[in-house]
Amino acid sequence: MDFTFTEDQLLFCDSVKNFLQAEITPESLRASWDTDTGRSDELWQTIVELGLTAMLVPEAQGGLGMNELDFILLAQECGRVALAEALVETALVATPLLSALVDKDPRCASLLEKIASGEIRVAVGHPANELVSDAHVADWLLLPSGDQIHLLARDQVKLVTQHSVDPSRRLFTVEWKATDETCLAGGPEGVQLLAASLNRGALGCAAQLVGLAEAMVSLTVDYTADRHQFGKAIGTNQALKHHMANCAVKSEFAKAPLYRAAYTLSKAPQNADFAVSHAKVAAGEAALLAAKNAIQSFGAMGYTWECDLHIFMKRAWALDKFWGHTGFHKNRLHQWLMNPNAKIGADKTFGIQG
Amino acid sequence: MKLSFSPEDEQFRVEVAQWLQQNLTGEFEKLKFRGGPGDEHMFPHERQRWEQKLAEGGWTCIGWPQECGGRGCSIEQQVIFNEEYARAGAPGRAGHIGEGLAGPTIIAFGSDAQKQKYLPGIVAGTELWCQGYSEPGAGSDLANVKTRARFDEAKGKWLINGQKVWTSLAHESDYCFVIARTDPDSVAHKGLGFFLVKMAQPGVEVRGIQQITGTSEFNEVFFDNAECDAEDIVGEPGDGWKVAMGLLGFERGVSTLGQQMQFQNELNAVIREARANGADHNPVIRQRIARAHAELKIMRYNSMRMLSGQGGSDGSLQKEALIYKLFWATWHRSLGELAMDVLGPDSQILEDGPYQLTRLQSMYLFVRSDTIYGGTNEIQRNIIAERGLGMPKEPKVAVQ
Incomplete structure (x- = not known):
């Protein structure tokens, strides 16, 4: 048994982390709030050139043929910088969904090739969310209707903007019509694909939430070292140290279920419900506590628009409610645990589920 | 212990409820349930007119003594007033800093001249106040104020220099009560003064602070040789901390x-x-x-x-x-x-x-x-x- 990442996975993550931290700054995010799309085509092309959109695309379609476990650390880094571009959903949700249908419908293979090469972007709708994020910059949309999954070009749908509390997010209600031609899958297969998408979306959120939690703690630790009251740095006060210590414990402890969930999704996705919900709940709690304790430690500064903290807090509050809110995922945990056939016990720690 | 209200108090309740029902109408209808914390930027002028409407009915400063322009209401009556006020959905009080903080402080610590000069405007709802306590370097460590007050003998006035921050509603206020250092060599809570400062003057500049809500209720207030009349210091130079702490009690x-x-x-x-x-x-x-x-x-x-x-x-x-x-x-x-x-x-x-x-x-x-x-x-x-x-x-x- 080995619960660690490989040297290659860690090295790749480091290089992507460096890239993201150089390119995505609070200043660049703020500048994007005032633009029409809130997104940068140039940035997306750089992301494509780094191979990030191709990671989970099968090799046959020009991708790298990697899996969720290879991507999970990168998703965490996307959260750490509060990346607004929909990289995590593209890699973790759209790509695996299209890959699952690649033998069935020739359109999927073509789309995958173009995602890998950066020619197109694909947005994903799901009943768990009601709204579709980044639909305005997508060339194609994967949309659910009952047990079916449909593929529509952007000019086949009408987008209604829904303004978000997080100024970086771009959310839309999509008005569209399902036809036989747009349908990619349905019936039991559609149900199974939608369930898998929910798990992948929730996993991506959980990873970003852990990154956001750590980013907020890091900002706060720096601030409390600089800010002086009563003749000393406020970070010397136990009250504030304890706030940050509690956050550190939560986010560090959220990583184990997060990586566990990524592993299960890559090896046995049909059994991943419990692991994913566990990760989403733990990561959400870590991020929400970090937001609460960070703004508290920043004092009044943290409550201002000028202070960068709200960029991260608002993203955390938003992602906590996306791809299934905490209540939804807690219920999934309860339901699984109360099942008389649940495989629980010390010897089942790394079993199929649990 | 007695946990019920007397018949007189219940009669008072009816009186409050009726007045609100008859007066929270017309131009004030839209103020219902507005102007509370987080919403104080809404309808500032209409809410000040409402303040004056309340004053006409004798419903401002109801807990103040009658000789100060108040209604001299008992605690029970104040409880009842607040219950009925909220039940009616009456708006957040534009004058709450004056009525709840500045006024009681002036009543407890101020001179007769200060009472005559400032209390009537608060009671009438015509003059609004803000609180100049926090500074960039004096938040939790409130006593660390750097704003200075120097008495200019030639002008016969105090001159105030420095910066306050997080000053709620400074942009709507007529006066600010300011803690400033009267003894430049003093530290911490010694050597402070408590000043009543007019906002509309060249030496005072107010800049809004945008909050994570996107709106601005808080401000930065800059004092650049802002003038304060000699008689507008509450207590003596050096009493500022005592007065300020008394005020926090009223809060x-x-x-x-x-x-x-x-x-x-x-x-x-x-x-x-x-x-x-x-x-x-x-x-x-x-x-x-x-x-x-x-x-x-x-x-x-x-x-x-x-x-x-x-x-x-x-x-x-x-x-x-x-x-x-x-x-x-x-x-x-x-x-x-x-x-x-x-x-x-x-x-x-x-x-x-x-x-x-x-x-x-x-x-x-x-x-x-x-x-x-x-x-x-x-x-x-x-x-x-x-x-x-x-x-x-x-x-x-x-x-x-």
Whole structure:
């Protein structure tokens, strides 16, 4: 048994982390709030050139043929910088969904090739969310209707903007019509694909939430070292140290279920419900506590628009409610645990589920 | 102990309710349930006109002594007034800083001339006040103020230089009470003065601070040789800290009653949302709503208990008052979290672009400041431990 990442996975993550931290700054995010799309085509092309959109695309379609476990650390880094571009959903949700249908419908293979090469972007709708994020910059949309999954070009749908509390997010209600031609899958297969998408979306959120939690703690630790009251740095006060210590414990402890969930999704996705919900709940709690304790430690500064903290807090509050809110995922945990056939016990720690 | 109101008090309740019903109409209709914390930027001028309407009916400063222009109401009557005021959905009081803080401070510590000059404008709702305490370097460490006041013999006035920050409603205010250092060589809480400063003058500049809500209620206030008349210092130079601390006592007194009714209105709104979207069937949400309700009741009981005891006449606090800020601020923050969890994913969608929050979103973001302003939760815990429990103070670092 080995619960660690490989040297290659860690090295790749480091290089992507460096890239993201150089390119995505609070200043660049703020500048994007005032633009029409809130997104940068140039940035997306750089992301494509780094191979990030191709990671989970099968090799046959020009991708790298990697899996969720290879991507999970990168998703965490996307959260750490509060990346607004929909990289995590593209890699973790759209790509695996299209890959699952690649033998069935020739359109999927073509789309995958173009995602890998950066020619197109694909947005994903799901009943768990009601709204579709980044639909305005997508060339194609994967949309659910009952047990079916449909593929529509952007000019086949009408987008209604829904303004978000997080100024970086771009959310839309999509008005569209399902036809036989747009349908990619349905019936039991559609149900199974939608369930898998929910798990992948929730996993991506959980990873970003852990990154956001750590980013907020890091900002706060720096601030409390600089800010002086009563003749000393406020970070010397136990009250504030304890706030940050509690956050550190939560986010560090959220990583184990997060990586566990990524592993299960890559090896046995049909059994991943419990692991994913566990990760989403733990990561959400870590991020929400970090937001609460960070703004508290920043004092009044943290409550201002000028202070960068709200960029991260608002993203955390938003992602906590996306791809299934905490209540939804807690219920999934309860339901699984109360099942008389649940495989629980010390010897089942790394079993199929649990 | 007696936990009911007398027939006279119940008669008073009818009188208040009728007056509000007859007067919170017409141009004031749109103010219903508006202008509370997090919403104070809304309708400032209409709310000041409402303040004057209240004054016409004799409903401002009802707890002040009659010789100061008040109504001399008992604690019971003030409780009743606040209950009826909130029940009617009457708006957040534009004059609350004057009525709740500046006025009582002037009554307790001010000269007769100051009382004559300033109290009538507060009672009439024509003059609004703001509070110049915090500075960039003096937040939790309030005594570390750097703003200076120097008496200019030639002009016969105090000249004030420095900067205040987080000054709520400074942009709407006519006067500001300012703590400033009268002795330039002094440190900490010694050598301070408490000044009543006119805002409309060349030496005062107000700049809004944009909050995470996208709106501005707080401000930075810059004093550049701002003038203050010789007779407008409260107490003597050097008394500033004593006066300021007395004022903080008023902040935790009767004004809490209106606040709790505001909380009740917010909790009711959360429950309405839960019923509307089915969240009330979720057992976890039900438990949290029940807890919120129970804790709000505790706050109310504690306030009644605190007010029955009345504390010192100088505004000094009893033990049960020490715990109040920590309790209500933390409760209110949890209510914000509960509201968002009740709304689920909808909680993230704005009422409208570019950044128009719904009332509950606005509440959720604003309550983040509750556990910070007026003494952070951490400072409150220190106060409870040191003053309430008598635990030893942390050794102070020598201030250079």
